[in-house]
Amino acid sequence: MKTYVLSAYLQRFFTEQEAAAMTWMTRYLRDQGYTGMVSNFNNTDLLQAHASRAQLDVVIRNSYFASPQNFVKPGATIKQISSLEEGALYIQRLATTKYLDRPFIVSETGQPFWNSWRREYGVVAPSYASLQQWDALC
Numbered sequence: 001m002k003t004y005v006l007s008a009y010l011q012r013f014f015t016e017q018e019a020a021a022m023t024w025m026t027r028y029l030r031d032q033g034y035t036g037m038v039s040n041f042n043n044t045d046l047l048q049a050h051a052s053r054a055q056l057d058v059v060i061r062n063s064y065f066a067s068p069q070n071f072v073k074p075g076a077t078i079k080q081i082s083s084l085e086e087g088a089l090y091i092q093r094l095a096t097t098k099y100l101d102r103p104f105i106v107s108e109t110g111q112p113f114w115n116s117w118r119r120e121y122g123v124v125a126p127s128y129a130s131l132q133q134w135d136a137l138c
Contacts, residue, residue, distance in 0.1 A: 011048055014048070015048065015051045015052060018041065018051075018052040019052060019055060022038075022040055022041075022052065022055060023055070025038075025040070026038050037057035038056065038057050038058075039056050039058045039059065039060045039105075040052070040060075041053050041056070042060045042061050042062050042107060042108075043061075045061075045093045045096050045097050049097070050097070053097065053099070056102070057102060058103040058104070058105060058135075059097055059099055059102060059103070059104050059105070060104075060105045060106075060107050061094050061104075061106050061107070061109075062106070062107060062108035062109060063090045063093060063094050063106070063108075063109045064090065064108070064109060064110060064111070064112070065083040065088075065090040065091075065110075065115070065121075066078055066079045066081065066083070066111060066112060066115050067112065068112060068114075078112060078115055079115075080115065080116050080117070081115075082117040082120060083111060083117065083121070083124065084117075084120060084124070088124045091109070091124055091125055091128045092128070094106055094109070094128070094134075095128065095132045098132060098134065103135040103136075104132075104134050104135050105134070105135055106129065106136065106137045106138065107136075107138050108138065109121075109125060109137070109138075110125075
């Protein structure tokens, strides 16, 4: 069997498992009396993730710029570059996962405090959020 066929089957399996897990988790919450919005799958903008997000009440996303390399080990490093050098791509990519028929929340985002350009986030992220009419930016 060719690799791309196997990959398609594997992706379908993952999508079916994500949908089943989300259905189970939502049912559990509802059985406990929770009536609010439910969400999941907040960490990627891959096209395949849309199949899982389609069943959600609200879309929530996370995104960061210039995360440290090997941050769990002594001597971790971080690039000292501006996110604007690549057009604030990490913020732009969030917009690709907004659905027009439900709330969109960015629950985690930013630039690490030791990036010398981190203060640009305070202007760039709210500007994109306003332009794209996001419901919340945390």
